[in-house]
Amino acid sequence: MPRVGQVLGIEGTAWNLSAAVFDEDLVSLSSSAYSPPKGGIHPREAAQHHAAVLKDVITSALADADEIAGVAFSQGPGLGPCLRTVGTAARSLALSLGVPLIGVNHCVAHIEIGRFATGFADPIVLYASGANTQVLGYLNGRYRIFGETLDIGIGNALDKFARHHALPHPGGPVVEELARKGSYIPLPYTVKGMDLAFSGLVSAAKDSAAPLPDVCYSLQETAFAMCVEVTERALAHTGKDEAILVGGVGVNSRLQEMLSVMCGERGASFSVPERKYMGDNGAMIAYTGRIMLESGQTISIPQSRVNPAYRSDQVEVTWRREAGSVFDRRQSDEMLRGAEAEVELSGDGARKRRLKKGYRHPILDSELIRERTRAEARIIASARRAGVPTPVIMDVTRDTILMEEIRGDILKYVLDPASAEEVGATIGKLHGAGIAHGDLTTSNMIKRGDQIVLIDFGLSQITSEIEARGVDIHVIFQTLESTRPDADLLKEAFVKGYCNAFPGAGDVLVREHEIELRGRYL
Template structure:
């Protein structure tokens, strides 16, 4: 259905912006809130939005065509800001007698990225102040493959910038200073498909190095973490397109890292023009337009804002299911996110691949540490009764082990296999082994037996937190790849409870970890 121009109003946080969008952008007007000091103050930002919203919308509509619908950012975001925008959108829709469309802010970033790139089915890195997520479309929703477990990369940058007396937002100044810096090690925290930045911020604040070196090392570390989990999503899903969206996407170093990673994987990469990267009314108007054309509108009584509105809560009515390639030919080698595995009839050799996007010192350290830790924990897991390959030889970057022939768990997701998966992880966790990367590509099903074949991010820990994160990674993968994820998770917990006495406490922690991903 061809609709006509849609007015979009964005105001989730710092930027009050409105736009009119038809087949292309007609007009975009923004008036950002600029704090006198520190970060965003929600009530001050809302007061700013209230003071400028009439003028901004008026400028967009002045001498333009009448909109056929009003779209607004329904969430996620800062509650006071969202309420200003929601109230204005409802009043305008009633006044003009046109439909109202509530748009998920995160989904809007994705859709304007798809529009700008022309890509059909990309993996998306959404990097902004409060959000750091890796998303992809599957079975009617945008699934979150991985995300920050604490703060977004943009907020991490701003927190560090404030500690050094740099202006807000801190990204541009840190990027400028980083061009003059040299590398030194900072904490690198990747947990399967997820990541965390608090340790990086704390270490950067306490560092005694020159500010240029801290800025350089902060970027090299934080952006490499983002690139690694994005590559893991590309590997897990088999997609061959990738886009970067969100305000932090304007950083040239992050763009370079992602482009190098995609080039090395043979994937297409795109980043929208700057006016589409940060929060903007155009993305709300465009997404509202495609939602309207697919029949997604809101009765006024259902138009309440939602500060914790998740991208994976949105029913995507405007997209068709992508065509999945049926090519599953066996090969003498396979490539994952971190390594290439080559096979003989009886052995599998896992060789970690140097990453062009990572600083050479960081790259070498990760390869050495992960190879040694993996070999040790494969052997320890085997000793406690978990089926793992027998190790035959170890070098600084490679492990030669027994070859296990079987079907990946992601191709055999049944209640029975998930019960056995739960037993296996319960056995690991009760022995204080944390796998660190519980994706369904790292299990092999062989008859009625299950094997765990990859311990690349494993560690030892007795902490509830680490066990909860381990399960959270698995749950995210199940939610992003299966329509039956609730039942599969129940099956997993049935097996897990058999061997893990603290199972219920760990499950509670997993839910707390999930809630941390909400927009705060």
């Protein structure tokens, strides 16, 4: 791609207004943050702040710049009034300078500045910010979302807790400081496949009568362990061996430590960008705008309308020429390792042992291992009695299940429409038996002849609730969308099998769509 010169980037999706100029490296960076007098961010007040300081921030960023080749701005997602303020300024500057306009997705900008700053080529990305918590990876021209929060972002969760205790905004740094003096208390832990939810955790933390440092410590330990677990699930599912952390919450040293420990245990590489690139900043918009401009990805004035709900997986990534990869690394026939456990295959069956996680607090880790092992063995047996293909359970200890070895192919390597329809029928039978699997990825299914055998029931539950069934369908749909170019065809085949096998399928599919919408920018 041809070199384009310097690009001005303007970021203003929420509380921070920032501008920067990027060439081969960062030329300048200028910022001004809005701080609410009380409570959370007030969108109109934040936009008024941005309008008041815009001229000074941009003038400062341009002080050391040469000729500007393009103007990039955060087109979304974000708070509407703030986005419109920045969008108006960017259009005016592009017109007055006679240069191209580049609309940048805020989330993708976090990823790209993270790749630039760490040097990692094709990582799994944990994006942890105020309004967003997502696990992403690149495949075939788009950033695919493997998992995300189904309610509020991790930063907003910390802010809500902080406001409840009259702590200053933003809440994350204050919670981190108080947590250094605290001890662990149990709080709710909610992981749904590669998705997660924070509302129940925050409510329990706000209601806790424990000393504030203890609650802060446990809130961090629990929320961050959830984030790291879903990141590890994405690494295990895709076979990628690099991970990075981006977004404002990523400056938290404990979250960085936990991810580093997890990657070390898996033999994966982990890195974090410099602090100046972590929070919302103009540098990430300028850099991403520059590589977009190099690939010819600009917009006209009529196309430059802001989009407060702009999803990262809606962006066509024209500046990356490679296809990306998933499922490249097959494991040995004797030892398989997933996100949670090792499975040893031997003559007497498959021995699944849940692994201790060094990143999780020992009490939390021990309880999760015990609960998930017992639940998995019990529910596998119940599913099998209902006619759902599962392994036969032979023995159970506190952290290990000895079960029948299923000979076949992990479905993610051999999935086709016929298999997808059979998956739908199998899940329909499972739901008809009052069981939700909880982790329906194509890594947790084995194709044995024409049969689909379900494995890894560690997040499963006995329930007839439509919400749990909807989450099951959402997880498998999200898995297909993030890993397969023919996802629509496979989803159609799945739905056919599911509807044929389960009378309540229509209501569950409606709920799945509602769950999908919860993952939009909040």
